[in-house]
Amino acid sequence: MASGAASGEQARDPQSLGRLESAAVELPDDAELFVGPDADMLNADCLACHSPSMIRTQPPLTRDQWNAVVIKMQTAYRAPVAPAEIEPLTDALVRLKAAG
C-alpha cells in the first residue's frame, strides 16, 4: 500500500484523534412557502417533509412522471396526500413547473 493509505491496524499516528468533543450544529432557516393559486395544497402536502427546493430543482417532467412522483411520495414515504388529492396535486405540480 502506498504511504499514507495503509489499511489494517497500525501504531498510533501522532495525528490520530485522542478524543471526540460533543458537537452541535445550527441549520439555516427554512421558511420558504409556495405562493399562488395552488399554494395551500402544495404547502400542506409537500412541505411536511422537505423544502420547496426539492420540487423547484426537478427537471421538466411530463404529467405522467409527476403523477408517478406523487404516488411514490404517498405510498413509499407516507406523504400527507389524500387519495382524492393525487390527481389535483399532480396538476398543481405541472402548473407550478410550467410557470417557471
Place this chain on the structure above:
Amino acid sequence: MRIDGIAAHRIARRRLLSAGLVAAGTMLSGATSNSGPRATGAKLPAGNGTANFADKRAMIVQRVRPPLLETPMEVFDEGVFTPNDRFFVRWHWADIPLAVDVDSFRLEIGGHVEQPLTLSIEQILSLPRMQLAAINQCSGNSRALFEPRVPGAQWSHGAMGNALWEGVSLRAVLDLAGVRAGAREVRLSGMDRPLTQVDPFRKSLAIDHARDGEVMLAFAMNREQLPLLNGFPLRLIVPGWFSTYWVKALNRIEVAATPDENYWMAKAYKVPTTEDAGVVPGSTGYETRPISTMVPRSFITNVRDGDALQYAPRVPLRGIAMGGDQGVAQVEVSADNGAHWHEAQLEEDFGRYSFRRFHAEVPITARGPAKLLARCTNTAGATQDMDPIWNPGGYMRGNVEAVHASFA
C-alpha cells in the same frame, strides 16, 4: 397515519429541545410559520450560486431541508482530499441529529450474536485503529446529466468526496459480540428518523463483506472528528461501494440470519442487472439488484464548461480519477473529442479507493470550440465507456465526461 406540517415540526422541535438548543417558547420555522430563531442569516443561492450552510462553506444548496449540499467542482482541483467543510451532504429525512453528547452516545451491537453489547465512544477509541483513504460518492451523483432527465436530487458531479478515514474495523466490533453460526448479513442504522410511519433508514451488508477488514466505523475524517452533517460521531465506511451504505450517525449494528426486507434495501437504491446498469429509457420488466460497487470515473478539474481560454499549441490539463472499487491503472486525455488520446501522468497513489490526480499536456490543433475528455482504466482493466447509461433512478453514471471550452 397522516402527518401534517405541524406534527413534523413538533417532532424536530422535541429533539432540539432535548438537546437544549431551542428554548421552549421559541417557534420553529416551517410550513406554518415564517419565524425561525435558528436562522443563521445564511443566504441561500438563487440559481447556481453557493452559500455557507451550518459548518459548510460555499456549497451548492440543492435542498435546505433535509440538507442536500453539493461540492462545487473547483474544490476537486484544489487537492486530492476534499476538505471537511466542503464535503457534500445528503440526508433522507429532516429528523437528523443536530447535537450529540459524546459521553452519553452508545453504539449497540446485537441480533444473531453470542453476546449483545454496547460501546461508548471512549471504548471505541480504545480499540485497534485503521486508516483508509476512500471516496464517498452518492449513488445518484451526476443525475442531472442523465438524458432523458429523471426525478431525484439533481446533482451535477459534486455529490462525491475523498477523505482519509480513521476508525475501527467492523470486523473487530462484530468479533467483540461474537457472530453466531447462521449469520447472513449485518444491518446498520443510525440516529436519523423518518417523519412518517415508514421504515427508518437502514442498510445491510452480507456477513463476509461486513467482516472483510476494510469495512470500518469511522470517527475521523481528514484527521478531524466528523462534521455533524456528515454523520458525527460515527459513520460506516464501505470502501469502493456507493455512499448509500455509508450509514451516518451510526448507533446500531444488528447481525441477522434472514435477508433485510426494509424499504431501503428491498425497494430503494436498486439498479438494473445489466452489465453497465443501463436500460433503454422507458423500458419495463427488467430485473434489478441493490446498487453496490462504484465504477471508474474521471474529471478534468482545471478547465470548466464554457471556459474561454487562450490558444496555445499545447495546454495543460489536470484532474482526478477513480477506479471504482479498484485502483487507477491509466488515465488518458483528449482535446479533440476522442480522435486522439494522450496518456496522462498519474500522481501520488493513496490506495485503490482514493481519488488519483493526473496531469497531461495536450496539443490543441485548431482555435475555436474544443471538447476535452478524460478516460480512466482501472487495475481490473475496465475502461470508461464513451456513451452514458440510462436508468430511471439516475444511478451509477460512469461514462467519459466532456468539458466544453474554446481556444481563441
